[in-house]
Amino acid sequence: IPGLLGVIQYNINRKIKDLKIFEIGNIFYKSKPQKARIDESTRVAGAITGARLEESWSYKPEQVDFYDLKGVVEHLFIHNSIQNWHFRPAQKSIMTGKALDIYLGDRLVGFLGEINDVILEAFDIDQPVFVFEINLMEMQQRVKWDKVYQPIPRFPAIERDLAVVVKKNIQAEEITNHIQENGGPYLQRVKLFDVYTGQQIAPDEKSLAFNLVFYSMERTLKDEEVDVQIEHILQALGDKFAARLRD
Structure with a gap:
């Protein structure tokens, strides 16, 4: 991370403010404070x-944010067919409040977030910077090198939008995973498309809205079949998270 910040500082000083960079290298650390031996690990x-896209006559530049970086990490896992990855809230001394730990299964393999102002000032950087770091060896062990392709479905899909109210401390990813686990064999995709807090919802609650896509590779599904799965999902969410359907 310090090396990347140095590169950003160098470029900003030369009026190059829109940057997306990466580096692969080894770091040295003590895995346990009481150990005398220094461990080595390869990280990416x-x-x-800066700006998300280059300015043009049809586009006014918007600045990158935390979710752009999170999307980069997600795409890295998806592109390499890595499964069972998830994020958990993190407390990192170099980060602002926007920080997540990265897990593969139950193993902590990295982190991502926004660099705090104290460190940015030390590097003489006057714009937000978002970084990630991942243990490359842990990631490579889970890469699926053989790609599996599926034919395009011949039968129409059924889409449903589902909005549930949960406590604010419950992560959207937990809800997404539980929907996938309880959606049955025809649930193909779950996508969070809205998070709402405000009027008509208690101060300690939030509403999460998901788009669910169901289809079969063998036949056309019936609405009644999907209705049964939606009820099963709602029951499972209620049992585990005390979630309720938003009115």
Whole structure:
């Protein structure tokens, strides 16, 4: 991370403010404070800052944000067919409040987030910077090198939108995973498309809205079949998270 911040500083000083960079290298650390031996690990790290896209006559530049970086990490896992990855809230001294730990299964393999102002000031950087770092060896062990392709479905899909109210401390990813686990064999995709807090919802609650896509590779599904799965999903969410359907 310090090396990437140095590269960003160098470029900003030369009026190059829109950057997306990465580096692969070894780090040295003590895995346990009481150990005298120094461990070595290969990491991949990346950083983004500045405008999301290049300015043009039809596009006014928007600045990258935390979710752009999170999307980069997600795409890295998806592109390499890595499964069972998830994020958990993190407390990192180099980050602002926007920080996540990265897990593969139950193993902590990295982190991502926004660099805090104290460190940015030390590097003489006056714009937000978002970084990630991942243990490359842990990631490579889970890469699926053989790609599996599926034919395009011949039968129409059924889409349903589902909005549930949960406590604010419950992560959207937990809800997404539980929907997938309880959606049955025909649930093909779950996508979060809205998060709402405000009027008509208690101060300690939030509403999460998901788009669910169901289809079969063998036949046309009936609405009644999907209705049964939606009821099963709602029951499962209620049992585990005390979630309720938003009115």
